[in-house]
Amino acid sequence: MRIAGAVLLGLILLAACAAPWLAPNPPNRRFADLLSAPPTRIHVGDGSPAPHLHPLRIVSRLERRFDEDRATHVPLRWFSGVLVSADPDSGAPLLLLGSDAFGRDRFSRLLYGSRATLALAVLATLLATAVGALVGGVAGYAGGRLDTFLSRVSEFVVVLPAIYVALALRAVMPLVLPGSTIFVLLLTIFALLGWPMVARGVRAIVLVERDREYAMAARAAGASPTRLLTRHLLPAARGYLSTQASLLLPAFILAESTMSYVGLGFPDSTPTWGTMLQDASNVALLGDAPWALAPAAAIFMVVLGVNLLVQSTGHAPVQLER
């Protein structure tokens, strides 16, 4: 189980890293004649031995019905800059998961989108864990008023339903912002909402560990509080930190998707799994286009991978999104 989870996550990370080489088409290229097209079929045989495509023609624009032009053969191109593609100017681009409402290649956007989504989630997890460990460590080590204050603050933030706070914090910024600004903004919001969970546990661990013999020995040997905290006490919370990180990562991926889906996350020009999900919000089209749910499947695989990885380490994979 654990290996399956690790392999799943590894493959997704690999795909994200190799996106420019794997994606058949540029993520923002629009194929004006192929709006909401179904996935391209790859044919073998019937006239040409090599795998090839047939260009799609619109039969009915309203119903989004397409027909294959069987007379024209467009061969697949291997290793021409990307792994595999079809000449996009031939009218038969390789659309492995179809195209979205703007005629952009969904598979390529999925690959490129994984970079923004995963980078944001991983960075936010690291930031929230680091801040939480620091604050919790200081609170547990220092004790007294500082501890009371920090604990009250973290308790208050933990009580709030995070997605509403995230929405409110995002909504009070100007609604239209460039993608890079949004990235930093969401990173800050996620870290702000994520640290208290971590801090509470770390504080409890440090509170116990600081009175242990080894900590006293270090203090007697003249270790400064900073050294004691970073070299001796926080390593004791390592297991806890990794568990918390594995809970935060899926939560942040979901938060990004939720916010982008409702239109308060990344702009549409930035492919992320959340912005791509907007395509699935059109119920009338969704029934005939299950491939619009591809980003949902991608999110599911990451969450499943993390859960499989965590479950086999003995912790219950019970996570409650707040």
Place this chain on the structure above:
Amino acid sequence: MARFLIRRLAFALVLLLCTSSAALFLTRLAPGDVTSQLGPFVPRAEIEAARSRFGLDRNPVVQWGSWLSRAVRLDFGDSFLYNRPVGPLVVRAAGNTAVLAVSALIVSTFVGIGLGIFTGTHRTGWLSAFVRGMSVMCISVPPLLMSLMLVFIAARTRWLPTGGMLSAGTVDASWTTATVDVAWHLVLPTLALALPIAAAFERLQSQSMSEAVRQPFLLAAIARGVPRRELVWRHAWPVSIRPICGVYGLVIGSLLSGSFIVEFVTAWPGIGRLMYEALRARDIYLVSACAAAGAGFLAFGTLLGDLLLAVADPGVREEIEA
């Protein structure tokens, strides 16, 4: 007990005041205001009139003071979007959310605990292996993905309505027809919200149940010849229910968060949807009233969770009664 309740009530009031005031200030200080909803070609005088009607021409602190003095008299201001007092609007939306949350809670509790007892007492067999596998899957499908998937299935099969709360034809229908119609529309959002939580309950109940049946007192009960049914329900289950009661408060918080995206995807007219609209339009009084309603839900949920824990755990009960 009375002291405990009074303390919780005070905490709830502080939470209510803090969240709604924070929402008011955040929305007030955000760039742009509600008058942008009037469009670009409105005479200056009209904009000024709207600004003075909503107190936007006054100092934020003064505005907060007058809002607070009216709020304690249960006058929460007017909504710009709906052009009517926010009180009834929010009560109605909060009621819809409560219906959704309560039905999801009931479904997840019964399904989760029931299946958890089954898998906890049957450690072998294909059926419990199947249930266990489904649980791990469902935990990895949070409400965002679950609702999208169910909407897709509903759109494809036309078994269930894909969104909304009432069909167009039933607006003037009799009371019974309308109730049936609402219940029919409730199925999909309830499932989307309840299944991940039911899966989490199943895992928790299963783990604690399989631990409970290994306790020596149960062996003693078997030796006394207690029938199996009684063994499970009278002896093992009351011991194993504690972890579930412990997370119940958390679950109610996660229901509130999860219901936002489920309401959004399935067009359920609840508090999440209303708050989103209000935030985007900078409808200042509506935002703070929604925040207050959310905080009220939360305070009630955590109180319910603590009381349940007190019922199941004598240690907690003593703490509360002290």
